[in-house]
Amino acid sequence: MLLTVDPAAPQPLFEQLVASIRNAILSGSVVSGERLPTARDLAQSLDINLHTVLRAYQVLRDEGFIELRRGRGAVVTERTRDYEQLMADIGRLVSEAKRLDLTPSALSDLIREAWT
Amino acid sequence: MLLTVDPAAPQPLFEQLVASIRNAILSGSVVSGERLPTARDLAQSLDINLHTVLRAYQVLRDEGFIELRRGRGAVVTERTRDYEQLMADIGRLVSEAKRLDLTPSALSDLIREAWT
DNA sequence: ACCTATTTGTCCGTATGTATG
DNA sequence: CCATACATACGGACAAATAGG
Numbered sequence: 001m002l003l004t005v006d007p008a009a010p011q012p013l014f015e016q017l018v019a020s021i022r023n024a025i026l027s028g029s030v031v032s033g034e035r036l037p038t039a040r041d042l043a044q045s046l047d048i049n050l051h052t053v054l055r056a057y058q059v060l061r062d063e064g065f066i067e068l069r070r071g072r073g074a075v076v077t078e079r080t081r082d083y084e085q086l087m088a089d090i091g092r093l094v095s096e097a098k099r100l101d102l103t104p105s106a107l108s109d110l111i112r113e114a115w116t
Numbered sequence: 117m118l119l120t121v122d123p124a125a126p127q128p129l130f131e132q133l134v135a136s137i138r139n140a141i142l143s144g145s146v147v148s149g150e151r152l153p154t155a156r157d158l159a160q161s162l163d164i165n166l167h168t169v170l171r172a173y174q175v176l177r178d179e180g181f182i183e184l185r186r187g188r189g190a191v192v193t194e195r196t197r198d199y200e201q202l203m204a205d206i207g208r209l210v211s212e213a214k215r216l217d218l219t220p221s222a223l224s225d226l227i228r229e230a231w232t
Numbered sequence: 233a234c235c236t237a238t239t240t241g242t243c244c245g246t247a248t249g250t251a252t253g
Numbered sequence: 254c255c256a257t258a259c260a261t262a263c264g265g266a267c268a269a270a271t272a273g274g
Contacts, residue, residue: 012242038258049244054259064225070259071252077225086212090223090230093205100202104231106138106179107206108224113135114206115220128261154239165263170240186240187271 005046013048017056018063025065025076036066036074062105121162129164133172134179141181141192142199152182152190 003024005016024030036042039053046053057074060066066074097107119140121132140146152158155169162169173190176182182190213223 014242040258051245052243055242057259064228067221068259069252070250071257073258086209086218087226087230089205089209089212090226093202093209094227094230096202096205098231100199101180102202103178103180104228105175106181107227109134109138109175109179110203111206111210111223111227112220114203114210115214123262130261156239167264168262171261173240184240185271186269187238189239189271 003042003046005048007048013052014055014059017046017053018059021056021060022063022065030076032076034076036076038073119158119162121164123164129168130172130175133162133169134175137172137176138179138181146192148192148194150192152192154189 003017003020005013005020007013009016011019021030021036030036036057037045039050039057043050043053057066057068060074061068065077067077068074093107102110119133119136121129121136123129125132127135137146137152146152152173153161155173156166159166159169173182173184176190177184180193182192184190209223218226
């Protein structure tokens with residue numbers, strides 16, 4: 001995986017990072033389960049700030065492409081689907097949420113609050 | 117709208133802010149079209165950092181609750197709905213997910229996949 | 233058309249907390 | 254217990270869009 005960013009480009013650095021890492025995942029050049037470089041390492045090698053990398057990583061996490069765990073780093077997500085019933089429920093909930101014009105983030109947060 | 121945050125609480129400050137502003141919107145105590153205080157003002161009055169407020173505002177924007185524009189501030193989005201049915205559905209889904217031993221983020225990922 | 237103040241957006245830096253291994 | 258690595262919060266600086274005079 002070869003990553004570069006262009007500070008002169010109109011797009012923000014963190015978005016450039018998100019796009020290139022996402023493309024690497026979608027194109028298969030980064031496999032499921034593979035570990036991305038640590039935020040610090042990547043920041044250093046790209047000569048950008050740690051937070052810029054962390055922000056990109058968090059966007060990718062929100063998009064479901066990677067999992068972030070403290071002490072472990074960023075791992076490309078495994079996707080499994082054996083939960084037929086759950087998926088059906090989710091499908092109904094999502095269409096209801098769409099009807100209400102909610103965003104995925106809003107629904108996720110409401111669910112998180114309902115969790116406890 | 118009366119907003120407070122508790123630095124000692126386990127939840128991050130920005131999440132507390134998101135939750136309380138969102139509740140204020142959903143409960144109708146903040147009307148559509150109304151302008152939230154500027155990030156700097158709110159940060160000062162809550163005695164927290166500007167960036168913490170900006171982050172909360174950006175989450176609310178991603179969730180579709182407010183619109184953010186430079187030079188204009190944060191304006192509550194048009195939204196006249198009834199969320200009771202949705203909350204009930206969420207409650208059912210969450211207990212189902214708990215039964216299956218899913219994590220909240222796993223469920224969020226599934227929902228995001230189901231969205232498109 | 234110009235200038236200025238306002239306000240969010242991004243980025244950098246630093247410090248501390250917290251889960252993982 | 255200790256090192257790792259993300260998570261949050263603080264601070265400062267400048268850019269960019271908006272609104273108003």
